[in-house]
Amino acid sequence: xxxxxxxxxxxxxxxxxxxxxxxxxxxxxxxxxxxxxxxxxxxxxxxxxxxxxxxxxxxxxxxxxxxxxxxxxxxxxxxxxxxxxxxxxxxxxxxxxxxxxxxxxxxxxxxxxxxxxxxxxxxxxxxxxxxxxxxxxxxxxxxxxxxxxxxxxxxxxxxxxxxxxxxxxxxxxxxxxxxxxxxxxxxxxxxxxxxxxxxxxxxxxxxxxxxxxxxxxxxxxxxxxxxxxxxxxxxxxxxxxxxxxxxxxxxxxxxxxxxxxxxxxxxxxxxxxxxxxxxxxxxxxxxxxxxxxxxxxxxxxxxxxxxxxxxxxxxxxxxxxxxxxxxxxxxxxxxxxxxxxxxxxxxxxxxxxxxxxxxxxxxxxxxxxxxxxxxxxxxxxxxxxxxxxxxxxxxxxxxxxxxxxxxxxxxxxxxxxxxxxxxxxxxxxxxxxxxxxxxxxxxxxxxxxxxxxxxxxxxxxxxxxxxxxxxxxxx
Amino acid sequence: xxxxxxxxxxxxxxxxxxxxxxxxxxxxxxxxxxxxxxxxxxxxxxxxxxxxxxxxxxxxxxxxxxxxxxxxxxxxxxxxxxxxxxxxxxxxxxxxxxxxxxxxxxxxxxxxxxxxxxxxxxxxxxxxxxxxxxxxxxxxxxxxxxxxxxxxxxxxxxxxxxxxxxxxxxxxxxxxxxxxxxxxxxxxxxxxxxxxxxxxxxxxxxxxxxxxxxxxxxxxxxxxxxxxxxxxxxxxxxxxxxxxxxxxxxxxxxxxxxxxxxxxxxxxxxxxxxxxxxxxxxxxxxxxxxxxxxxxxxxxxxxxxxxxxxxxxxxxxxxxxxxxxxxxxxxxxxxxxxxxxxxxxxxxxxxxxxxxxxxxxxxxxxxxxxxxxxxxxxxxxxxxxxxxxxxxxxxxxxxxxxxxxxxxxxxxxxxxxxxxxxxxxxxxx
Numbered sequence: 001x002x003x004x005x006x007x008x009x010x011x012x013x014x015x016x017x018x019x020x021x022x023x024x025x026x027x028x029x030x031x032x033x034x035x036x037x038x039x040x041x042x043x044x045x046x047x048x049x050x051x052x053x054x055x056x057x058x059x060x061x062x063x064x065x066x067x068x069x070x071x072x073x074x075x076x077x078x079x080x081x082x083x084x085x086x087x088x089x090x091x092x093x094x095x096x097x098x099x100x101x102x103x104x105x106x107x108x109x110x111x112x113x114x115x116x117x118x119x120x121x122x123x124x125x126x127x128x129x130x131x132x133x134x135x136x137x138x139x140x141x142x143x144x145x146x147x148x149x150x151x152x153x154x155x156x157x158x159x160x161x162x163x164x165x166x167x168x169x170x171x172x173x174x175x176x177x178x179x180x181x182x183x184x185x186x187x188x189x190x191x192x193x194x195x196x197x198x199x200x201x202x203x204x205x206x207x208x209x210x211x212x213x214x215x216x217x218x219x220x221x222x223x224x225x226x227x228x229x230x231x232x233x234x235x236x237x238x239x240x241x242x243x244x245x246x247x248x249x250x251x252x253x254x255x256x257x258x259x260x261x262x263x264x265x266x267x268x269x270x271x272x273x274x275x276x277x278x279x280x281x282x283x284x285x286x287x288x289x290x291x292x293x294x295x296x297x298x299x300x301x302x303x304x305x306x307x308x309x310x311x312x313x314x315x316x317x318x319x320x321x322x323x324x325x326x327x328x329x330x331x332x333x334x335x336x337x338x339x340x341x342x343x344x345x346x347x348x349x350x351x352x353x354x355x356x357x358x359x360x361x362x363x364x365x366x367x368x369x370x371x372x373x374x375x376x377x378x379x380x381x382x383x384x385x386x387x388x389x390x391x392x393x394x395x396x397x398x399x400x401x402x403x404x405x406x407x408x409x410x411x412x413x414x415x416x417x418x419x420x421x422x423x424x425x426x427x428x429x430x431x432x433x434x435x436x437x438x439x440x441x442x443x444x445x446x447x448x449x450x451x452x453x454x455x456x457x458x459x460x461x462x463x464x465x466x467x468x469x470x471x472x473x474x475x
Numbered sequence: 476x477x478x479x480x481x482x483x484x485x486x487x488x489x490x491x492x493x494x495x496x497x498x499x500x501x502x503x504x505x506x507x508x509x510x511x512x513x514x515x516x517x518x519x520x521x522x523x524x525x526x527x528x529x530x531x532x533x534x535x536x537x538x539x540x541x542x543x544x545x546x547x548x549x550x551x552x553x554x555x556x557x558x559x560x561x562x563x564x565x566x567x568x569x570x571x572x573x574x575x576x577x578x579x580x581x582x583x584x585x586x587x588x589x590x591x592x593x594x595x596x597x598x599x600x601x602x603x604x605x606x607x608x609x610x611x612x613x614x615x616x617x618x619x620x621x622x623x624x625x626x627x628x629x630x631x632x633x634x635x636x637x638x639x640x641x642x643x644x645x646x647x648x649x650x651x652x653x654x655x656x657x658x659x660x661x662x663x664x665x666x667x668x669x670x671x672x673x674x675x676x677x678x679x680x681x682x683x684x685x686x687x688x689x690x691x692x693x694x695x696x697x698x699x700x701x702x703x704x705x706x707x708x709x710x711x712x713x714x715x716x717x718x719x720x721x722x723x724x725x726x727x728x729x730x731x732x733x734x735x736x737x738x739x740x741x742x743x744x745x746x747x748x749x750x751x752x753x754x755x756x757x758x759x760x761x762x763x764x765x766x767x768x769x770x771x772x773x774x775x776x777x778x779x780x781x782x783x784x785x786x787x788x789x790x791x792x793x794x795x796x797x798x799x800x801x802x803x804x805x806x807x808x809x810x811x812x813x814x815x816x817x818x819x820x821x822x823x824x825x826x827x828x829x830x831x832x833x834x835x836x837x838x839x840x841x842x843x844x845x846x847x848x849x850x851x852x853x854x855x856x857x858x859x860x861x862x863x864x865x866x867x868x869x870x871x872x873x874x875x876x877x878x879x880x881x882x883x884x885x886x887x888x889x890x891x892x893x894x895x896x897x898x899x900x901x902x903x904x
Contacts, residue, residue, distance in 0.1 A: 003622070059625060060504045064532035217498075243498035244535035250496045251536070372497060372514065379493075379560065459494055460537045 003057040004079055011077030013058060014161070025164045026078075029175055033156070036179045037072065040127045042149050043134060045071055047475030050146045051462065053244075055079055058237050066463045068473060074150040078161040080233040089227040091323050091330035092316040099229040103166045107315055110308075111228055112167050114317060116174050117191055118219060118235075119159030120181065122152045124195035125208070127183035132205055135442035137452035141202070143462065143471035144248045148209065151241045158234045166230065193400060194296045201438045202455075203256060203281060207293035210249030211370060215300045217242045218321055218366045225319025250373050251458060254380050256281055258456040261384035270388070276437060279453040283381075283388050285438065288430045290390060291411055294370065295398035301363035303402040304339040310355035320358065321365045337361060340396060341403045345415050347396060359402075367395065398429065446472070484571070484865055486609055487545045488524045492516045492559050494538035501530040501539050506626045506747065507674075507688065511553065518556035521545075525691050527747045528614055529625065542609060544571065608872035611890045612901035616749060617858055619756035620897070621698070623668050623749050630689055633676055633742040636660050638735045639707060646804035652714050653768060653807045654733045655695070658741065659707040665743070667694050667708055669775035670752045670860070670900075673745035675710075677728045689744045690728035693771035693862065693902075697779035711771035711807055751860065751900045753779065757790035760857040762848070764837055764871050766799040769863030770807050772902070773798070776860070777820060784819060792856065795847070799825040799837040799863070821847075837867065838874035848875070849882035852889055858898045865903040872901070 004013045009027060016023050038046075050071055055063035058079050087099040103111055126149050136142035156178065163171035181188050189196045194212055199205050220242060223235040263280040264270060272282035302309065312318040313332070323330065337357035338349045354361070371392055378389045394413030396404040408421040411428050426433075445452045449468025461467045488509075490501070495517055502510040502517065509523035510530065530539050543565055545551065551563070616623075628634045640657030667673065674689030681687055695701075696709040714733040715726025735741065753761060753776045761780070763773040773796060783789045800806035803826060812822060823844060825835040841848060851857040852875070861871050876886045893899035 060529040060533050239503075240500060240533060243496070243500045243533075246498055247496050247535040251494075369497075376493075376496075463532075464537070464540070 003062065004055060004075075004077065006056070006075060011075045012079070014078050014080055016078065019165075022165050025172055026161065029160060029164070029172075032176070032179050033076070033153075033160075034072070036123065037126075037153060040123075040130055040182065041153075042071065042126075042132075042146060043130050045133055045146065048146075049473040049475060051143055051465070051469070051471045052147055052150060053463070058082065063237075063240060064463070070475075071146055071150055074153070076150070076154050076157050078157060079154075079237050080230065081236040083229060083233055087229060087232075089316045091225065091319050092227070092314045093331070094227055094316045095330055097227075099227050099232070101229055103228060107228075107317060108167070110312060110315070110317055111231070112163070112170065112174065114223065114312070115159050115162050115167075115231065116178070118223065119156060119163070119174075119178050120191045121195050121216065122156040122159065123178060124181075124183045124190040124192075125199075125212075126152050127190075128195065128197070128199040128208070129205060132199065132202060135202065135444055137202055137442075137445055137455045138450060138457070139446045139448050139471045140451075140458060140461065140467060140469075141252070141455075142446060144244075145205070146472070148213075148245050148248060151245070155238050155241070158238055162230060162234060192300055194300050197296060200435060201442050202252070203286070203289050203438050204293070206249045206252030206256065207289050208249065209245050210253060210373065211293045211297040212300070213242060213245035213249060214370060215297050215366060217246060218301075218362055218369075221321045222318050222323075222362060225323040227316030250376070252455075253286070253377055255456040255458060256286065256454065257283075257377055257380045258384070259454055260286070261381055261386045262456070264386060265384060270386075279441065281438060281441065281454050283386075283390070285430065285434050287390055288428065288434060290374070291393045291397065292429050294392050298363055298366065298395065299399060299401040301366065302359040304341075304360045304363075305352055305356045305403070306359050307356060309358040310353070313355060313358050321362060332358075339403065342396075342407050342415065347413065347415065363395075367392070393428075446474075485521065485545055485547050485550060486526070486542045486865070487521050487550050488519045488526060489541045489543055489551065489556065489562060490517050490519060491538040491541050491562050493561050494536045496536055496538075498535065500533045500535065504530045504533050506629050506744075508630065513557050516557050516559060518553045520553055521547075521550035523688060525747070527625075528750060529747075531614060544609075546571065606869065606873060606876075608869040609901065611872055611894050611899055613894045613897040613899055614750050615895075615897040616752040617754040617756075617759070617897045619754045619759060620752035621668055621755055623671055623746070623752060624666050625671075625746055625749055627665065627746065628744050630674070630676075630744050633674075633689075633744045634660070634663050634665065635740050636663075636665075636743045638737055638739045638741065640701075640709070641733075641735050641737065644711065644807045646809070651716075651801075651805050652733070653805070654712050654714065655807070656710045656712055656732055656735065657696075657701050657707055658710070658743065659705065660743075661706065663706075665706065665708070665746070666698070667746045668698050668752055669694065669779050670772045671746045671748040673708065673710070673743055674747065675728055675732060676742040676744065677731045678742075681727075687727060689742075691745075691747060692732075693768075693775075694746075695771035695774045697775050697782060699779075699782070703782065711768045711774065713768045750897065751862075751902050753860075754792075754856075754858050756792070756856065757783075757788065758792050758856055760793040760795070760851055760854060762795045762797075762851055762857060762859045764797040764841070764859070764861045764863075764867075766837065766863030766867055767805075768807065769861075769902070770798060772860065772862055774808060777815070781815070781819065793851070794820040795823075795844075795851070796820055797823045797825065797837040797840050797844075799827065799835075799867070801828040802826055803829065836870065838870040841871070841874040841878065845878045845881060848878045849884070852879050852882065852884060855892075855896070855898075858900075859893065860900045860902075862902045868901055868903040872899075875899075 004011050049068040052069050054065050054075055056065050058081055089095055089097050089099055132145055133142055160175045163175045181190050183190045184196045199208050220235040220239050224232050226232045260280045263275055263278045267274055272284050275282040332354045335354035336351040337354045339352050339357055339360050340347055374390050374392055393411035396409045397411050399405050408416050410416050441454045448470050451457050457467050461469055506529055507523055507525055509520045541562060636658035639659045642655055643652045644655040645653045672691045672693045674691050676689045677687045692710040694708050695711045701707045701709040712729050712732045715729040718724045765773050780794060803809055823840040825837045825840050827834045879886045879889050
């Protein structure tokens with residue numbers, strides 16, 4: 001059954017009590033996790049009672065239980081989607097065979113690497129966002145930030161469970177290391193670039209949750225296809241939580257745009273300085289933030305051509321997004337895919353073996369999904385009668401990973417020289433002055449129902465509660 | 476209840492495209508595959524959605540929680556929904572009527588419900604906001620409800636049950652017969668609670684060659700089995716032989732079920748339902764209002780209470796039943812109802828077509844019993860359950876509202892509390 005046992009020290013639905021070795025190992029890791037939360041979790045939040053969603057089971061009715069709890073007492077634990085004893089591998093060389101309940105020796109190193117890389121992103125984002133509570137634009141937003149933070153904490157538990165249960169001593173060491181690396185640390189940074197960037201303000205936070213948590217969605221969706229069944233079941237449940245994170249980002253940016261459009265209409269101006277003077281964020285700044293977060297996030301999908309991606313797919317470790325809904329042979333041998341490269345100063349497409357291009361396939365799926373949401377943001381502007389539209393930059397803009405790394409390129413996809421890049425950089429990416437301006441707007445507003453001047457209230461509250469509900473009680 | 480029976484008007488489930496973030500959670504959650512999407516929107520198929528609410532709480536945005544009253548013949552198609560940029564407004568009563576969806580005012584479609592009372596009509600004419608009974612229906616169970624298991628057997632992997640009983644529970648010799656079916660699950664775990672429903676998959680394919688979808692029926696037996704201690708459930712199924720306009724039509728699943736023989740096996744999916752659940756608290760009161768096969772969950776709750784009482788685990792919570800049918804002969808379980816002790820359950824029967832008697836509907840009886848209902852409305856331990864044809868819902872909730880008002884209660888406060896605390900449940904079809 002999918003009910004979660006809350007009577008144990010570590011809530012779980014995996015019969016942890018029957019595996020004493022594992023239970024002891026995880027109970028040994030738990031105090032370190034709590035210390036990590038206290039050290040680098042949300043700043044100054046220890047005594048807050050937050051209206052959080054907690055899972056009591058992994059069926060639709062069970063995982064959305066709402067109530068005020070202290071974040072430190074949030075029921076982190078191990079929740080897997082229900083298993084299917086007859087599940088078959090449905091892609092790659094092992095297609096048609098039974099899914100694995102244990103790690104096959106030959107895939108041990110790769111699976112460990114996949115799990116550690118995914119696991120490392122979870123605490124990283126909590127670290128990146130730890131100061132944001134001090135500048136929340138409303139109590140509603142503060143609650144959403146905290147909900148995301150505790151769920152990222154639980155996602156870390158999900159990955160640590162897999163490491164402890166299936167990877168022995170190595171797994172336990174990796175689990176420790178997940179708490180030792182720190183986002184942005186000079187000596188011991190997080191594994192992936194985007195997770196060492198700062199999230200200095202709430203516009204950055206909304207962009208991060210829109211774009212970077214969406215990368216999480218695509219990575220988790222690809223892992224939810226895995227032949228390694230415990231990984232598939234773990235990531236499936238994580239996906240249900242990830243949806244809320246993307247909602248916070250999408251609706252957050254929507255509300256910033258709505259407020260900006262309102263100010264522009266009130267003042268009858270599209271002058272960025274006038275909009276700023278009125279305490280709203282001008283559309284140019286929003287576009288530059290978008291350019292930055294989009295380009296940094298698409299780097300997370302890895303190199304355009306990757307033998308690892310081919311191995312992960314063929315051996316059944318990681319599928320494609322919505323693998324089951326695709327009409328091809330799910331083996332992909334002998335097929336090709338178009339990737340970009342720069343030749344003689346021009347971008348050109350070239351065909352490469354599909355298996356090697358699977359990072360690019362996933363990146364393109366992500367791009368399609370992201371662009372749709374940007375279209376919905378534009379509807380906010382359209383409805384307000386504002387002619388400006390946001391756009392995602394070219395795939396090759398500001399890339400640091402893969403064949404396009406380091407190429408100087410305009411957001412429209414024109415290769416530029418160093419001189420032009422240096423001259424235009426501040427038109428394309430947020431400048432120090434942009435960051436300083438947005439930071440100047442970040443005052444704390446936490447009275448129920450009140451909102452900072454640079455953002456509109458949401459259309460509706462959380463869990464059918466009113467917008468002015470007391471989402472956070474300050475102890 | 477046979478969800479396959481089409482009422483004239485449905486409460487159509489829709490997704491607000493302006494708030495939805497296309498995260499796919501609802502589609503992944505829906506146990507009957509009623510939700511689909513294209514590159515633009517996520518949409519709900521009106522002919523498949525059974526209102527089970529499984530998708531509601533997982534939705535991070537709230538966009539999933541939208542409903543529009545629509546004539547069934549004019550329900551928004553998924554093709555229409557794909558093109559939306561925002562939700563259409565609720566149809567006004569006039570538009571609804573023009574669209575051919577005015578709820579039939581009684582006789583044909585609604586055996587035991589009356590036209591909307593005159594004062595409500597007057598209120599509507601005075602251009603007050605339209606009374607929306609659905610807004611008072613709870614989506615959460617009572618606090619003392621037991622935890623329900625759901626979707627143990629989703630549509631993709633049904634289980635098999637064996638028929639161990641099938642008899643007509645209305646008076647024989649009448650056109651409209653209702654059957655009491657007992658299904659046994661053997662050793663297959665299929666735990667159900669009173670108020671939940673299960674789906675039955677009729678054999679064969681539909682007109683376009685697709686496998687039939689499951690039809691949902693409320694469980695009519697208590698949690699420990701139709702026979703105590705047995706892994707079996709009972710259902711109350713009306714044989715459908717005509718549509719609401721009186722034209723002959725043969726209900727695919729209801730006829731299949733009513734014709735089952737002992738020993739036959741059926742494909743079952745479910746269980747479904749997480750909010751229409753009874754309170755377990757021994758001091759809680761239950762008011763049951765139903766018509767026809769809407770009596771199934773009421774029978775289940777009553778029988779569970781009866782068994783508890785027999786074993787001494789009961790502390791005087793009241794049971795009150797308002798039950799309507801066209802005639803006494805057509806009222807399911809009329810006989811067994813008569814043998815229940817009066818100090819255990821307060822039974823009120825309404826018949827709308829008994830020759831020589833005036834038409835009486837459940838809401839008439841509710842108004843007659845206003846004094847007792849008012850006392851129950853004032854009591855936070857009271858729970859109200861409404862189940863039956865869609866056209867009864869508004870009249871029943873209006874009757875509750877009027878009873879509250881006459882007793883000096885503020886209906887907005889009472890109604891909101893009933894909803895918030897999971898104490899008013901509407902299941903109409």
